[in-house]
Amino acid sequence: MKPYLEHLSPPPDASWSLLNRRLDDAIPFEWHHHPEFELTLTLNSRGQRFIGDHVGDYGHGDLVLVGPNLPHTWASREKVDPADPHVALVLWFRREWIEGLIGGSVELRPIGRLVGRAATGLAFDSRLGQALAADFEAIFARSPSGRFLSLIDILLRIADADDGRPLSATVPRHVEGDRIRLDRVLQHLHRHYHRQVSIEELAKVAALSPSGLHRMFRKHTQANVSDYLIGLRIGEACSRLSGTDQPIQHIAAEVGYASLANFNRQFRRLRGMSPRQYRSSFSR
Incomplete structure (x- = not known):
């Protein structure tokens, strides 16, 4: 990405x-x-x-x-x-x-x-x-x-x-003072979404306390870090499912899910269908 x-x-x-x-x-x-x-x-x-x-x-x-x-x-x-x-x-x-x-x-x-x-x-x-x-x-x-x-x-x-x-039910709130910190956190998540990312690690990136990071992140994204990270992973999985022939289990591991069952559960929660059904919708 x-x-x-x-x-x-x-x-x-x-x-x-x-x-x-x-x-x-x-x-x-x-x-x-x-x-x-x-x-x-x-x-x-x-x-x-x-x-x-x-x-x-x-x-x-x-x-x-x-x-x-x-x-x-x-x-x-x-x-x-x-x-x-x-x-x-x-x-x-x-x-x-x-x-x-x-x-x-x-x-x-x-x-x-x-x-x-x-x-x-x-x-x-x-x-x-x-x-x-x-x-x-x-x-x-x-x-x-x-x-x-x-x-x-x-x-x-x-x-x-x-x-x-x-289109979107959520709207980003832009406050200039937090924007640089937030962008650093978002870029870090984007680069490392495929592995475990701790709140403490992100707080250090933002130069905030863990509680300060949590408040800033929710204020500007209307989501907590965990839900946002899941969204990034499932978004990347969608890209791979629609654009490659990689096995679903391989995709799950590549985007950060050691458990295929957990990947399937999170994918269905966000997309309303299984990864296999999603891939089939892109078939000619």
């Missing part, structure tokens, strides 16, 4: 970032978060998306707005057209930047209402995503000023056309 916190830098001639991602094999499970809003349009792909505590299917034209610091990833199952790649067109922008634009422009208030609801993640009708596909594709060929105007136009069209369906 990649580091949990993703650092994004806009190009020197722009105030926001974008990515045209085309993958022949698959969209991999890469669980991460960042302080920017993320608007993603996924084309020619089917699979599952993971946004906060939401797990759901996606298809061609999947259009999602993810709020700041909300963990997320997509994991593909198949292409719609096997001859073409999976496509993810991604636009990132910071809260202070978009709020600065909105604050000085009455015309942009619909965008303000849109991003104000994005903390949980918002999924829009796939027909809207398909209707905007040409605009997303064209934005990459435009000048910096042209890209800026295209982004505003896309956001206004989304705000006018569809309220969006909230």
Whole structure:
């Protein structure tokens, strides 16, 4: 897995970032978060998306707005057209930047209402995503000023056309003073989730007492360390089940479960099905 916190830098001639991602094999499970809003349009792909505590299917034209610091990833199952790649067109922008634009422009208030609801993640009708596909594709060929105007136009069209369906029941709470400590802890968990990680070890990483670590972690993730660690392990298991032919018992051991029975129990609790059933759902 990649580091949990993703650092994004806009190009020197722009105030926001974008990515045209085309993958022949698959969209991999890469669980991460960042302080920017993320608007993603996924084309020619089917699979599952993971946004906060939401797990759901996606298809061609999947259009999602993810709020700041909300963990997320997509994991593909198949292409719609096997001859073409999976496509993810991604636009990132910071809260202070978009709020600065909105604050000085009455015309942009619909965008303000849109991003104000994005903390949980918002999924829009796939027909809207398909209707905007040409605009997303064209934005990459435009000048910096042209890209800026295209982004505003896309956001206004989304705000006018569809309220969006909230996705995650839990929302990350961002407090700047704890963010560096929390990111150190999350990165440590991400690197070592496959082994036993003690509260004392994490407290040392955070430079806090064990009780202080517990309070900070629950405050910002709405989960305790144990439940969060289980989520990381099961998330990695989902990636391996959907993208490899590894035996289930081998996957269980690789993500930190010495007991296959315990792995099966935790997997069913979080995903509502057995690992074998989950893998079967990705079969062509």
